[in-house]
Amino acid sequence: MSVLIQDTARNTLAGWTTTGLKRGTAAGAILSPFSSPKTGNSYKIDATRIADRIRKAGGEFWFDPTTHALQMPQAGDFRYYDEWDLWSGDRNRLETAADQREHVRRVFNIQDQLGVPLLGPTVLLHSSQSQKSLQAIDLAEVARSEAGSRDVWLSIVGDSQFWASGADLDAHIGVLDQLEPAGWMVSVVRPQSTIPVAAHGEEIAGMMRTVFALSQDRPVIIGHGDFAGLPGVAAGAKTIGSGGDIRQRVCSYTDYVARPLNGSDFGSWYKRPTLGGLFGAMSTNEYNVLLDQDQALAQRLTPGHFIDTPGEAFQHHIRVLAEAVENLNQLSGEARVRQLQAWYSDALKEWPEAQRISGCAAGGTSWVAPLLDGVELFIRGEGW
Structure with a gap:
């Protein structure tokens, strides 16, 4: 991996x-x-x-x-x-x-x-x-x-x-x-x-x-x-x-x-659920609200099975991260960058509803938008 x-x-x-x-x-x-x-x-x-x-x-x-x-x-x-x-x-x-x-x-x-x-x-x-x-x-x-x-x-x-x-x-x-x-x-x-x-x-x-x-x-x-x-x-x-x-x-x-x-x-263990579809995380309470109010959306945005313990939260997070890296590693050149650009664009569309339901403070403008800005600056700089 x-x-x-x-x-x-x-x-x-x-x-x-x-x-x-x-x-x-x-x-x-x-x-x-x-x-x-x-x-x-x-x-x-x-x-x-x-x-x-x-x-x-x-x-x-x-x-x-x-x-x-x-x-x-x-x-x-x-x-x-x-x-x-x-x-x-x-x-x-x-x-x-x-x-x-x-x-x-x-x-x-x-x-x-x-x-x-x-x-x-x-x-x-x-x-x-x-x-x-x-x-x-x-x-x-x-x-x-x-x-x-x-x-x-x-x-x-x-x-x-x-x-x-x-x-x-x-x-x-x-x-x-x-x-x-x-x-x-x-x-x-x-x-x-x-x-x-x-x-x-x-x-x-x-x-x-x-x-x-x-x-x-x-x-x-x-x-x-x-x-x-x-x-x-x-x-x-x-x-x-x-x-x-x-x-x-x-x-x-x-x-x-x-x-x-x-x-x-x-301090306390960091065990926030990682939402791969959003390239971000929520508190456990926020995620539970999302899960309760829209189970289909929560499960779609959270690949894998999240368990609320320090060790399992860690394993879930690196699984989500590793899958993203491995998917990019299957591509080459411009295709890698375009794939991440597409993922970020999709995440920005998903964040408002997930944030509205869960009430989480940090949304797409914090987790994703600055990274997408950089990706698009790089694309323009390469003339792609």
């Missing part, structure tokens, strides 16, 4: 991923040093055991160094991160070539220990033409060099402003593309961990343009993509990151601030 489960602070990554693998809805998992300890503790098992369980179940396993989180405002959740020995000195010291090379070497050493693909670290970008963007290129070049003859994947991580930066974005991506890695992991970072995400058309079109160019000869993963990452899949990515918690579906600044040491910041 084509959904990778992003890491979570909860002790569910191994179990829920292996269940998804058995059901054919998950492809594997991506571990982060911010979310999982290296050696394990009384709450979470160690990274090696997580990797072994997922690989034995037939899944892919990745270690994302998540270096880009260190540049986020108020980043301070280092309870697990500092176990991983990713720096020879201070965290986030990347000013010199020697600093960059040492960090990359330590990242690759951990990836070798875990037996996972090499994935180079990167920095968070707000602009395509800045000192920080030059640093991202330097880090990518160091990773390519340190990998030698081995395959290495490279990451590109930026906020909405970065992905909406037009010709400057294209120039930055053009330089990176010349490094010819084995593949790419592309992610959008947002200020808040909320869904539906506050996306806009220019950002979506820029991300699609990037993926379309990079995917011509190499695979692309959309990290923390979830529903907002489907335009990237339509543009050529084959795999998308998601999960049960909002933190797995969105990469945001708020996910990396310091947390209470007792773990009490988990």
